[in-house]
Amino acid sequence: MDLAKPEWKGRFGVSPSGADFQAIVSAVYALEGDAAGAAWLQGVKDNAKVYRGNSTIMKAVNAGEVPAGVIYHYYWYGDQADGGANSKNTKLAYFGNQDPGAFVSVSGGGVLKSSKHIAEAQQLLAYMSGAEGQKTLADSAALEYTVGSGVAANSALKPLAELGAPTVDLNALNGPKIVEEMQRVGLL
Amino acid sequence: MTSRDAAGVGPRPPLFRTSAALAVAALSAIPLWYVASGVADAGTGMVDLLWRPRVGELLTNTVLLVLAGTAACLVLGTAAAWLVERTDLPGRPLWTALMAAPLAVPAFVNSFGWSSLVPSFAGFGAAVVVTTLSYYPLVYLPVAAALRGTDPAFEEMARSLGCGPWRAFTRVTLPRLRPAALGGGLLVGLHMLAEFGAVQALRFDTFTTAIYDQYQSTFNGAAATALAGVLVLLCLLLLAGELRLAGSVRLARVGSGTSRQPTLHRLGRARPVAAAGLLLFAGAALGVPLGCIGYWLAVSTSTAFPAADLLATAGSTLALAAMGAAATTAAALPVAWLAVRRPGWPSRILERSTYVGNSLPGIVVALALITVAIKYAPGLYQTTAMLVVAYVTLFLPRAMVGIRSALAQIPAALDDVARTLGVRPAGALLRVTLPLIARGAGAGAGLVFIAVVTELTSTLLLAPIGTRTLATQFWSQSSEIHYGAAAPYALLMIAVSAPMAYLLIRTDHEAAR
Numbered sequence: 001m002d003l004a005k006p007e008w009k010g011r012f013g014v015s016p017s018g019a020d021f022q023a024i025v026s027a028v029y030a031l032e033g034d035a036a037g038a039a040w041l042q043g044v045k046d047n048a049k050v051y052r053g054n055s056t057i058m059k060a061v062n063a064g065e066v067p068a069g070v071i072y073h074y075y076w077y078g079d080q081a082d083g084g085a086n087s088k089n090t091k092l093a094y095f096g097n098q099d100p101g102a103f104v105s106v107s108g109g110g111v112l113k114s115s116k117h118i119a120e121a122q123q124l125l126a127y128m129s130g131a132e133g134q135k136t137l138a139d140s141a142a143l144e145y146t147v148g149s150g151v152a153a154n155s156a157l158k159p160l161a162e163l164g165a166p167t168v169d170l171n172a173l174n175g176p177k178i179v180e181e182m183q184r185v186g187l188l
Numbered sequence: 189m190t191s192r193d194a195a196g197v198g199p200r201p202p203l204f205r206t207s208a209a210l211a212v213a214a215l216s217a218i219p220l221w222y223v224a225s226g227v228a229d230a231g232t233g234m235v236d237l238l239w240r241p242r243v244g245e246l247l248t249n250t251v252l253l254v255l256a257g258t259a260a261c262l263v264l265g266t267a268a269a270w271l272v273e274r275t276d277l278p279g280r281p282l283w284t285a286l287m288a289a290p291l292a293v294p295a296f297v298n299s300f301g302w303s304s305l306v307p308s309f310a311g312f313g314a315a316v317v318v319t320t321l322s323y324y325p326l327v328y329l330p331v332a333a334a335l336r337g338t339d340p341a342f343e344e345m346a347r348s349l350g351c352g353p354w355r356a357f358t359r360v361t362l363p364r365l366r367p368a369a370l371g372g373g374l375l376v377g378l379h380m381l382a383e384f385g386a387v388q389a390l391r392f393d394t395f396t397t398a399i400y401d402q403y404q405s406t407f408n409g410a411a412a413t414a415l416a417g418v419l420v421l422l423c424l425l426l427l428a429g430e431l432r433l434a435g436s437v438r439l440a441r442v443g444s445g446t447s448r449q450p451t452l453h454r455l456g457r458a459r460p461v462a463a464a465g466l467l468l469f470a471g472a473a474l475g476v477p478l479g480c481i482g483y484w485l486a487v488s489t490s491t492a493f494p495a496a497d498l499l500a501t502a503g504s505t506l507a508l509a510a511m512g513a514a515a516t517t518a519a520a521l522p523v524a525w526l527a528v529r530r531p532g533w534p535s536r537i538l539e540r541s542t543y544v545g546n547s548l549p550g551i552v553v554a555l556a557l558i559t560v561a562i563k564y565a566p567g568l569y570q571t572t573a574m575l576v577v578a579y580v581t582l583f584l585p586r587a588m589v590g591i592r593s594a595l596a597q598i599p600a601a602l603d604d605v606a607r608t609l610g611v612r613p614a615g616a617l618l619r620v621t622l623p624l625i626a627r628g629a630g631a632g633a634g635l636v637f638i639a640v641v642t643e644l645t646s647t648l649l650l651a652p653i654g655t656r657t658l659a660t661q662f663w664s665q666s667s668e669i670h671y672g673a674a675a676p677y678a679l680l681m682i683a684v685s686a687p688m689a690y691l692l693i694r695t696d697h698e699a700a701r
Contacts, residue, residue, distance in 0.1 A: 017401035052388060055668055063307040082670070179405045186242035188401060188411075 001032070001100065003070075004043020013057040013069035014048040016187040020072050020105065025182065026173040027103035031166055038181065045185040055079070059086040068093075072105070077143040077156060096164035104165040106147065202613055208522035209538055215519075216542045216581055222556030223420055223548075226413030237414040242398075246415070250394040250422065253315055253387070254380045260320040261376045265327025266369055268469070271462055273335040276452045278463055284332075287466070288325050288693045290473040292685035294642035294659070295322035296385030297678045300666055301477030303389055304484070315392040321473040322386065323379055327372035329692065330593075334368035335361075340450035353453065366433075371589050374430040378547040378585065381422055385644050385663065395419045396549040400645070403551060416552045423547030427540050478682075484675040493676060502680050505641055505657040508572070509684075512579035512640040513587075513633040519580050520587035520632065525621075528595040529603075542588060545581040550645035553581050557650070575650045582646060583639045587632035594628025595621070627695050634692045638685045658684070 003012060015021050029037035049066050051057045057069035058076060073094075079087040095101035109128065111121040127133050134151040137144060145153045145160050153160060182188040227234055237243075272283045290298075299318045303309050338361060346356040381396065388397045395415050402412035455462055520542075527539040545553055557578055561568045568574045598621065606616040622629075644659045651657070658681045665674035 017404055019405070022405065051391065053667060060307070065308055182405075183237075183240070183242070183411060186240065186245070188242070188398075188405060 001028070001040055003047060003101075004040045006047075009047045010049060011067045012048055013051045013060055013066045014044065015051050015053050015057055015071075016048075016182060017052055018054070020054060021070065022175070022178055022182065023105040023173070024070065024101065024103055026175065026178045027105075027166070027168050028100040029174070029178065029181070030168050030172050031100045031103075038185075041181060041187070042185050045187050050187070055086065058090060062086050062089045064089070070101070073157070074143040078141065081141060081143070081156075094158070094163055098164055098166040100166060102163055102165045103168055104145075104160070104163065106170060107144070204614075205522045205525055209526045209535075212519045212523050212580075212584070213538045213541045215577070216545050216584060218560055219548050219553045219556040219581065220420060220541075220544050222559055223413055223416045223552065226410065227417045230410040230414065233410060234414055234417075237411050238418070243415070243418070246393060246395050246398050247418065249312070249392065250381065250396075250419075252312065253319070253392070253394060254377050254422070254426070256316045257319045257323070257380045258373050258377045260316060261324040261327045262369060262373050264320065264469070265324040265372065266331050266365065268324070268466065269328050269332040269335055271466065273332055274450060274453055275455050275462070276459070277455065277466075278459065283466060285690070285693060286470045286474070287328055287332075288689060289470075289686070290322060291325040291329075291638060291692065292682050292689040293322065293474065293477050294385075294678075294681055294685075295319060295379075295383060296389060296642075296644070297481075297662070297681065298322045298473070298477045299386040299389045300671075300674070300678070301480035304480050304671060305476060310391040312392055314390045315387045317472075318386050318390060319380055319383060321469075323376045324473075326375045326379070327369060330368035330372045330589075331365055334365050338364050343450075367593070370430055370433055371593070374426065374543075375546075375585060375589065377426045377430075378423065378543065381419060381426070381547040382549050384549055384551075389666075395422075399549055400551055403555075412552075416548065419548060419552075420544065423544055426547070427543055431536075431540075477678075481675045481678050481682075484671040485679070487672070498676055498680060501656050501658055501661055501677070502684060504655055505659075505681075506684060508575065508579075508647075508655075508657060509637045509640040511572070511576050512583065513637040515576050516580045516583050516587045516636045517591070517629055517633045520584055520591050521629070523584075524588055524591040524595055525617075528592055529600060539588070539592075542584040546583065546585045550578075550582060550643060550647075551649060554578055554646040554649040557581070570650075570652045572652060572655070575647065575652075575655075578646045578650050579636070579640050579643065582643070583636045586635040586639055587629070590628040590630075590632025590635070591625055592628075594625035598624050631692055631695050634688045634695075637688050641681055641685050 002008065025037075025041060028040055032040065049060075051060060051069070054071040054075040057066075057071050058079065060066050061069045073092060076087050076090065076092050079085070109125045111118055111125065115121055129148060131149045131151055134146040134149040138146050138151055138154050143154055143157060145157065179188065230237065268287050271277050272280060272287060277283060295318065298321060299314075302314065302318055342360050342364070343356050346360045347353070351359065381394075383394070384396050384400060387394055388400070395418060399412045399415045399419070402415065523539055523542055526535040557574060558569065561574060568577075602620055602624070603616050606620045607613070611619065641657075642659050643657075644663055647657050648660055648663075651660070658677045662674050662677035662681065665671075665677065
């Protein structure tokens with residue numbers, strides 16, 4: 001929440017056009033309420049340097065263009081695994097402490113009602129979210145956390161339980177409203 | 189000696205050509221209809237979406253970029269053409285090739301080169317520099333060709349009547365260059381409106397990048413449509429502006445005769461300065477992107493040469509570009525013919541309507557076509573044919589400019605002569621007109637070819653699943669900052685476009701002889 005305060009002016013980068021940052025905004029609204037959320041968003045609009053994409057933010061921080069940036073963890077781990085050309089001068093810092101910024105975003109899948117292959121699509125989703133699919137994820141270079149299946153995440157990552165994530169009811173998040181809010185303050 | 193410009197006006201326009209032209213215009217109108225109906229659907233909500241500070245910001249950015257970039261291209265392109273064609277610059281044949289070569293370097297590869305050379309290279313100035321370096325050949329080529337095609341006798345006559353060299357140039361030669369320069373300037377302006385990859389990488393927001401962001405956040409974007417609506421208005425302004433400035437210059441001559449070699453202006457002490465300036469210019473436009481590609485190929489850890497993948501991608505890109513070029517040229521022909529041979533406001537509107545697609549971002553054109561296809565021809569969705577139709581809609585002006593100016597140089601009397609000798613209209617078109625405009629049409633097709641090779645957003649949306657092009661692969665690698673993996677695709681894109689650019693230069697050269 002401090003990012004909206006004047007002392008952070010021009011000192012961090014965000015990528016408002018991506019769904020990643022939009023998810024964080026929706027978590028702030030869900031946890032702090034609409035009024036505090038809106039005030040925070042206006043502060044971010046005034047303070048943040050705007051980039052497009054997590055990787056671009058990371059590269060800018062690495063090059064010293066901006067002291068800090070808000071990104072998802074796996075972009076950093078991914079670049080480290082790829083030689084670290086764009087992250088060698090950077091370090092990951094987690095918000096922790098149940099701060100809205102420590103919100104853990106979940107990737108989901110869905111099946112269209114109009115789909116011609118509903119059963120097969122459900123089967124694919126069940127496989128991907130099941131033990132076998134999550135094991136594939138853990139072993140891959142994606143470096144995202146595994147969930148819901150008891151399969152441990154990639155050992156390179158800081159354990160999920162230690163991240164100090166706040167409790168957010170994912171079903172309470174309101175995507176369209178957040179986009180409208182971001183349009184209102186001019187981030188989109 | 190100018191020929192009758194409306195020669196051959198028949199009692200009524202030819203049915204087949206008119207209906208073909210109407211069909212092409214209808215196709216180009218699809219994106220326009222899509223935007224208009226989106227705006228109508230949103231109704232009064234549109235006001236809220238448009239009347240906000242962000243839109244003002246975007247409007248300022250877009251207008252400034254178009255004005256500054258187009259002006260820079262006009263000045264630099266014309267100056268370079270004059271230096272290369274009409275002065276005693278050392279090494280002129282070399283410059284002829286070097287000045288047109290940036291045509292083969294896509295704007296987003298150029299911005300990739302610059303921003304990886306100077307990480308803080310971003311914002312308005314950066315966007316103007318990169319787009320100018322990428323698009324000035326669109327002015328340079330037609331102006332250089334016009335300079336070569338202009339009989340020096342006009343200028344000499346002015347000199348003999350007492351004009352100084354500078355006055356003779358500004359009062360006699362420059363006006364003759366006006367249609368070529370303005371046509372090129374119009375293309376540049378339209379490109380600036382729709383440019384996505386280059387300005388996005390330089391973190392400069394225009395309507396086009398904002399539209400893309402909107403679509404990324406919400407799929408049913410009333411906000412995106414609103415922005416596209418403003419973009420259409422800007423495009424119409426640009427078209428009207430060019431129309432006003434171009435006026436009605438008549439350039440056709442019956443039998444150009446043999447003009448003598450123009451006397452070259454002596455640059456004197458400015459000679460090394462001019463040569464150094466051009467060298468700097470070429471270094472910025474060609475050296476930076478090529479150097480960076482080489483650098484990334486050499487150092488990056490993500491560099492990989494998946495030969496089979498590269499080959500397959502290059503193959504599908506070439507095939508798409510060839511199909512796109514052929515289809516676009518064929519579609520431009522009837523419209524250009526009507527515009528030149530049956531002048532008047534109906535054919536004007538018909539011709540101008542084909543320019544709108546070029547100023548809209550590829551993503552809007554693609555979404556418009558998808559919307560129409562899903563409703564009326566669901567079989568077309570996810571086919572190569574649909575992608576080619578999108579290319580036609582996007583790149584018609586490129587083909588049109590070449591064909592139109594070629595047609596304008598041919599006296600309509602040639603058609604009449606063929607007809608009096610007993611040839612039917614279709615025969616006259618096939619045996620007289622087409623061979624004469626083949627060069628112009630070929631140059632237009634070449635421009636379309638290069639445009640397709642580097643097209644990004646429509647291809648991302650419309651390409652059948654599994655079809656990849658060099659541009660989409662380069663984009664997906666470089667936006668994940670895997671510069672090393674992106675570099676081979678950039679290099680291939682340039683390699684594929686280079687022969688076409690070379691042919692364009694050659695054609696221009698020979699056409700002027």
